Amino acid sequence: METSHPWRIGPSAFGIFVLSLLASGSVPAGLVQPPPELPVHSLMAVLEGEFPDHLEQDAPGGPGFGFSVAMYGQTLAVGAPRARVHPDFQSGGAVFVYERIAGEWTLAQRIPFDFVTLLGDDLECGHAVALDAYNLLVGCPGRSGQSGGAILFTRPSAGSPFDLAVTPFNPGSSPGERCGHSVALLGNADSGTYPLAAIGCPGRITGGSGFAGGPGPAGVGAVDLQFYCPPFSACAGVWGVGWHPIQSFNGTLGARGGAIPQDFSHSIDLEAYFGANVLLAVGAPATDTGEAGRIDVYRASIDDLTTWLLDLSVTADQLARLGHSVDLATRDSMAYLIAGAPTHVDVSGSDSTGAAMIVIRTLFGWEAPEWLMVDDAGENGSNLQLGQSVHLASAASPPRTLMGVPGGPEGWGPGQARHHYRDSDEQAWLPHIADTLSAEPEPLPTLHAPRFGWSMDGNGDMLAVGGPGYLDAQGRVRGRVFIYGWDDRRFHDRFEQ
Numbered sequence: 001m002e003t004s005h006p007w008r009i010g011p012s013a014f015g016i017f018v019l020s021l022l023a024s025g026s027v028p029a030g031l032v033q034p035p036p037e038l039p040v041h042s043l044m045a046v047l048e049g050e051f052p053d054h055l056e057q058d059a060p061g062g063p064g065f066g067f068s069v070a071m072y073g074q075t076l077a078v079g080a081p082r083a084r085v086h087p088d089f090q091s092g093g094a095v096f097v098y099e100r101i102a103g104e105w106t107l108a109q110r111i112p113f114d115f116v117t118l119l120g121d122d123l124e125c126g127h128a129v130a131l132d133a134y135n136l137l138v139g140c141p142g143r144s145g146q147s148g149g150a151i152l153f154t155r156p157s158a159g160s161p162f163d164l165a166v167t168p169f170n171p172g173s174s175p176g177e178r179c180g181h182s183v184a185l186l187g188n189a190d191s192g193t194y195p196l197a198a199i200g201c202p203g204r205i206t207g208g209s210g211f212a213g214g215p216g217p218a219g220v221g222a223v224d225l226q227f228y229c230p231p232f233s234a235c236a237g238v239w240g241v242g243w244h245p246i247q248s249f250n251g252t253l254g255a256r257g258g259a260i261p262q263d264f265s266h267s268i269d270l271e272a273y274f275g276a277n278v279l280l281a282v283g284a285p286a287t288d289t290g291e292a293g294r295i296d297v298y299r300a301s302i303d304d305l306t307t308w309l310l311d312l313s314v315t316a317d318q319l320a321r322l323g324h325s326v327d328l329a330t331r332d333s334m335a336y337l338i339a340g341a342p343t344h345v346d347v348s349g350s351d352s353t354g355a356a357m358i359v360i361r362t363l364f365g366w367e368a369p370e371w372l373m374v375d376d377a378g379e380n381g382s383n384l385q386l387g388q389s390v391h392l393a394s395a396a397s398p399p400r401t402l403m404g405v406p407g408g409p410e411g412w413g414p415g416q417a418r419h420h421y422r423d424s425d426e427q428a429w430l431p432h433i434a435d436t437l438s439a440e441p442e443p444l445p446t447l448h449a450p451r452f453g454w455s456m457d458g459n460g461d462m463l464a465v466g467g468p469g470y471l472d473a474q475g476r477v478r479g480r481v482f483i484y485g486w487d488d489r490r491f492h493d494r495f496e497q
Helices: 488-495
Strands: 041-047 068-072 075-080 094-101 104-112 128-131 135-139 150-154 163-169 182-186 196-205 220-229 242-249 267-273 277-284 294-301 304-315 325-331 334-341 355-362 370-373 390-393 400-405 416-423 428-431 455-458 462-467 480-486
Touching: 041 104, 068 462, 075 128, 075 462, 075 480, 094 135, 135 182, 135 196, 150 196, 196 267, 196 277, 220 277, 242 304, 267 325, 267 334, 277 304, 277 325, 277 334, 294 334, 304 355, 325 390, 334 390, 334 400, 355 400, 370 428, 390 455, 400 455, 400 462
Parallel strands: 068 128, 068 455, 128 182, 182 267
Antiparallel strands: 041 480, 068 075, 075 094, 094 104, 128 135, 135 150, 150 163, 182 196, 196 220, 220 242, 267 277, 277 294, 294 304, 325 334, 334 355, 355 370, 390 400, 400 416, 416 428, 455 462, 462 480
């Protein structure tokens, strides 16, 4: 039975460990200019994963709870890709599913990747996770000698448990492809079409044929796209019911020229866009000329998901690893793209601190990129890794973005998440100095980094930030996830007078 499994718990058994639960404050009526130290975010909860005592979590760096996070509606998925879930294998990986019930986040399911068909060392399931209302997609890049793959779980309705009968996506056929290193989902409620799944294979050697049939040089890395055809739908008579591969490409358009991508699909994201379009963003943080990095955005019509056109391509002008992380968001006729570049230098050009690039698309096309950078590494410290993770909230007024800084000052701090907002008067992204998130300070062992800001995702009302290096009460590396609530009224009063 499921409830007797030493790893799994069902929807009726709860195992949340809440370290902190804080009520969000309120702004007094009539307050127009709150003090600058008043933050926008309120810490709601801190979560720790529960691991069976009889399975020692002895992977280097711990099980990695918080290595990846995905939030959709009132559901949160947390990946722990180094979790030991079987006595004979070290890093099968696990995913923890939380539901927000009566205002509190509660552990609803714990999914260990110990299936007979997946058994093997270092599966790394949970390295990447993606959610929509009815689907959970989990990347397992370590499967079968790091050929990789992904596992899809489904459920009949939002809030119900995911069915543990899996749909495997195993696009990796050669060792080292690492398919599932990144994953993305776009549900039919978001796109107006059938659900889409994207699986990144950044280690695939792609040969010499470019995307969309065009000739091009060889590159490393690819994206595999699949869509779901439901019963009694128009596509069922043509495709048949179920998931179907519709495209696989490597991004080496022959007409583009320039650097050849390496590590293409290190990060990916899908988003519906104005006028029945779908956007796919792909990060390639390395190229054959070094680790400058590149970000590509492809566009397709919902009516023809087999034809994708290159909509944007930007290459960094320095060794920045642009595309290490990526997030897309849309609002009416606007699209927003943010891409992390965690080795970008500061404004002075002297220290590697990290940065992020933001580009806005209107109906007339993409505007010029804007860079969010650290002003002075002397004040902030080097090796911050700003841009390790990124998140956009375009539905907010004004739009805002968060960037993970897991290195902290000098690379060994507790980590941060830095907040910028879009100033309508200056038409620029400005830092919200009062709202730099960081976890509560705690005594740290020598050379121990909690890695707060390693991962992040949100749903428009809340933000989840992962710190896979945090210690538990016994001093063991386990990881934590911090959940914050947005307070739009404070933000509106402060910046939109």
